[in-house]
Amino acid sequence: MDADTIAPPEPTLIRMEAELAAWLEARAPIAIGFSGGVDSTYLAVTARLALGAGRVLAIIGRSPSYPESQWVAARDVARSFEVPVLELDTAELQDPRYAANPSNRCYYCKTELWSRLVPVAHARGFRAVADGTNADDLSDWRPGAQAAREHGIASPLAELGFTKQQIRDSSRRLGLPTWRQPSSPCLSSRLPYGVEVTSERLKQIERAEAALRALGIAGDLRVRYHEDLARVELSADELPRWLEPPRFADLRDALVATGFRRVALDLRGFRSGSLNVLHGVSA
Amino acid sequence: MTQPERGDPTGRNAEALATAIAELGVPCSLEARGGLAVVMPVLESVAALRAPETRRAVLSLAREHGFTHVAIELPSERRGAGSRENDATLLRD
Numbered sequence: 001m002d003a004d005t006i007a008p009p010e011p012t013l014i015r016m017e018a019e020l021a022a023w024l025e026a027r028a029p030i031a032i033g034f035s036g037g038v039d040s041t042y043l044a045v046t047a048r049l050a051l052g053a054g055r056v057l058a059i060i061g062r063s064p065s066y067p068e069s070q071w072v073a074a075r076d077v078a079r080s081f082e083v084p085v086l087e088l089d090t091a092e093l094q095d096p097r098y099a100a101n102p103s104n105r106c107y108y109c110k111t112e113l114w115s116r117l118v119p120v121a122h123a124r125g126f127r128a129v130a131d132g133t134n135a136d137d138l139s140d141w142r143p144g145a146q147a148a149r150e151h152g153i154a155s156p157l158a159e160l161g162f163t164k165q166q167i168r169d170s171s172r173r174l175g176l177p178t179w180r181q182p183s184s185p186c187l188s189s190r191l192p193y194g195v196e197v198t199s200e201r202l203k204q205i206e207r208a209e210a211a212l213r214a215l216g217i218a219g220d221l222r223v224r225y226h227e228d229l230a231r232v233e234l235s236a237d238e239l240p241r242w243l244e245p246p247r248f249a250d251l252r253d254a255l256v257a258t259g260f261r262r263v264a265l266d267l268r269g270f271r272s273g274s275l276n277v278l279h280g281v282s283a
Numbered sequence: 284m285t286q287p288e289r290g291d292p293t294g295r296n297a298e299a300l301a302t303a304i305a306e307l308g309v310p311c312s313l314e315a316r317g318g319l320a321v322v323m324p325v326l327e328s329v330a331a332l333r334a335p336e337t338r339r340a341v342l343s344l345a346r347e348h349g350f351t352h353v354a355i356e357l358p359s360e361r362r363g364a365g366s367r368e369n370d371a372t373l374l375r376d
Contacts, residue, residue: 267354
């Protein structure tokens with residue numbers, strides 16, 4: 001879709017949006033695990049519009065595994081659309097099962113998140129707790145989904161069949177700034193399985209990705225951590241210009257300044273779940 | 284200098300891949316890190332990889348030689364062809 005043109009909604013999507021509003025009404029009041037990403041922002045704002053401010057609460061679980069800039073953006077979008085927000089701290093890095101970074105690391109992270117969030121939501125009178133899982137997520141390797149099931153978390157977007165693209169289309173029509181925001185999984189996803197997750201490594205990755213954004217790199221971007229080497233995944237549009245001197249030296253210098261000794265550009269560019277492929281983990 | 288992974292049960296062959304990439308006009312050394320091939324081109328040949336057909340050819344060769352990922356190490360501008368720093372030590376799986 002052209003960036004300046006908003007296409008009329010497809011009848012299927014109009015029906016799905018109505019189904020989502022009805023789904024939310026039937027379960028209100030509802031709390032939503034809110035990261036400020038594309039999916040949970042769409043769900044939170046839709047719930048605010050459908051239910052009113054008193055029957056929805058967006059709960060942010062703050063942790064070192066998410067960049068500070070993401071929380072700032074989450075708070076900003078919630079304020080703009082008058083979505084009530086509560087912020088909780090989570091401590092998954094203190095769980096040695098998480099820190100060891102097994103392939104089901106997300107299970108321990110989400111277990112920590114939901115075990116803190118759900119009791120708070122219920123204590124405040126919210127009957128249901130939902131997350132922003134979408135239909136596309138169901139085909140990916142997502143051990144965090146098991147933790148959600150164990151804590152009774154509903155996933156209306158997945159349940160009603162919303163794909164990522166449909167969520168982006170609906171978000172755009174709602175005027176959400178997240179409609180074309182790149183996907184933003186947690187920083188721990190940049191570490192190969194088995195490499196210990198530490199707050200220092202997460203901070204290094206956060207600084208590295210921020211440094212690349214400061215160079216003007218747009219779109220999907222990941223700095224994959226390989227000890228002394230940073231493997232950078234860029235979108236297909238961005239990759240060629242960063243192979244050109246002197247730009248590649250700027251990119252290299254920016255990452256060396258964040259503590260990496262060596263910098264490499266992934267030749268295929270951005271791939272969601274790239275480290276899953278590298279380590280033979282699949283859905 | 285690129286060292287071969289002799290007897291690698293995965294079928295990965297770093298030395299053969301480096302030779303094949305050099306034949307595309309990108310002289311390089313190569314370091315294998317599991318399924319990741321870190322290609323270390325000489326400074327003057329990095330720009331050759333801007334061409335999409337060259338990138339596609341390198342990716343194809345890497346797959347043929349058993350690698351799932353290929354990354355181009357960005358050389359320091361002080362580092363050129365033939366310098367000691369350009370020599371690579373191959374890390375085994």
